[in-house]
Amino acid sequence: MRKERPMIDKALPLRLVRSMLFVPASRPRAIEKALTLDCDFIILDLEDSVLPADRDEARQRAVEAVRAGFGGRPCAIRINAEGRPEHGLDMVAARTAGVPYVIVPKVIEARQAYDAHHVTQRPVIAMIESPAGLIDALTIAREPGVAALIAGTNDMRRGLGVPPDAPRSAISHALQSIVLAARAAGVAAFDGVYNHLEDPEGLARECEEGRQMGFDGKTIIHPSHIDIANEAFSPSEPALEQARALVEAFTGGAQRYDGRMIESMHVEEARTIIERAERLRA
Numbered sequence: 012m013r014k015e016r017p018m019i020d021k022a023l024p025l026r027l028v029r030s031m032l033f034v035p036a037s038r039p040r041a042i043e044k045a046l047t048l049d050c051d052f053i054i055l056d057l058e059d060s061v062l063p064a065d066r067d068e069a070r071q072r073a074v075e076a077v078r079a080g081f082g083g084r085p086c087a088i089r090i091n092a093e094g095r096p097e098h099g100l101d102m103v104a105a106r107t108a109g110v111p112y113v114i115v116p117k118v119i120e121a122r123q124a125y126d127a128h129h130v131t132q133r134p135v136i137a138m139i140e141s142p143a144g145l146i147d148a149l150t151i152a153r154e155p156g157v158a159a160l161i162a163g164t165n166d167m168r169r170g171l172g173v174p175p176d177a178p179r180s181a182i183s184h185a186l187q188s189i190v191l192a193a194r195a196a197g198v199a200a201f202d203g204v205y206n207h208l209e210d211p212e213g214l215a216r217e218c219e220e221g222r223q224m225g226f227d228g229k230t231i232i233h234p235s236h237i238d239i240a241n242e243a244f245s246p247s248e249p250a251l252e253q254a255r256a257l258v259e260a261f262t263g264g265a266q267r268y269d270g271r272m273i274e275s276m277h278v279e280e281a282r283t284i285i286e287r288a289e290r291l292r293a
Contacts, residue, residue: 025085025136025159025199027290028052029228029244030237033089033204035060037069042076050237051228053086057101058116066097070104077108087112087136093123102130112136112158117166119143121154128156136201139189140166148189152196160193161230162186164203179220190225202226208233218243246288254281 032050034041036057045053055073057066073088088110090101105113111134115127118137128135135156139148140163152160164182168174173181186202193200202221205214218229218240229240246254257268258281265274 024290026227027287028085028199028201029291030240031161031201031228031230032234032237033060033230033232035069036073036076036088037061037065039072042072044234046081048234048237049241050231050234051084051241053081053084054089054114054230055086055110056089057097058089058091066091067100070097070101073110074104074108077110085111087114089114089116089138090127092117093126099130102127105133106131109133114138114161116163117141117144118151120147121150124151124154124157128154134158136161138163139192141170145185145188148192149195152192152198157196157198159199159201159227160189161201162189162203162226165206167203179217183224186221186226187224194225199227200225202229204230204232205236206232208235211235211239214239215243245291246284250284251288254284257281258285 028051030050031052031054032045032048033054033056034045036042036055037060042055055076057069057073061069077086077088088101088105088108090105090113091097092115102113113127113131113133114136115124116138117140118124119141120143124135124137135154136159137151137157138161139145139151144151145167148160151157162185164186167182167185168177171182171185190200202217202224205217207213214236221229222243226244228244229236231237231240257273258278260268261273261278265272
């Protein structure tokens, strides 16, 4: 019988993370630069951004980087997927390093998340990247030890047969199903990466779409994406002012406010906005 969901580190709740930057663990300069960046979360990648010939060295560099720390910010190691020769070695390294989180790619069933958590003894962030993973997303999210889901949009498009040039609306149902699974399980959800490096307007639009879908933040692949993601997933000043005004005006029960009806549910939403803004500024 599996144990109950473990306590997850609340030093920086994942629901407050706006930007998760993938850093190839094979590149020491990129790891060093990450110390100076304003992203909320560092992902030391051992998977797709690292050549197979470089993965042993990258694994050791990741362990060293985790032990050195990133100025108090949370970090994770993305291990190689089940079935790859590096998978077991990566899990042992993650446990040895004591990394705060382990990211498991290409999860299609809860058993994979369970195995990774059992071996590493760390909270797992599961990447949902395939039709099978999407169908089983709720079971995966509810697996004890799972702390969050990430939408792996590139592999997801390929698995669904969606052309690379198709609009994002073509995978909106898949993205929403990940948010739905995460919310039902009470874990965080993060949007997939934006592939274009020199299109800030397109990135901003995609971040806003993700925020409106309910994602907590966005995974990113380049330092130039950090500020845009952080801004998109932070409460705006107008939204914060409106939230404060609503809380102040509320007197209890259902009432008319600013041309609409509000009740306690809307007050709680407003307080959540205020709390998020305050925690992000702390």
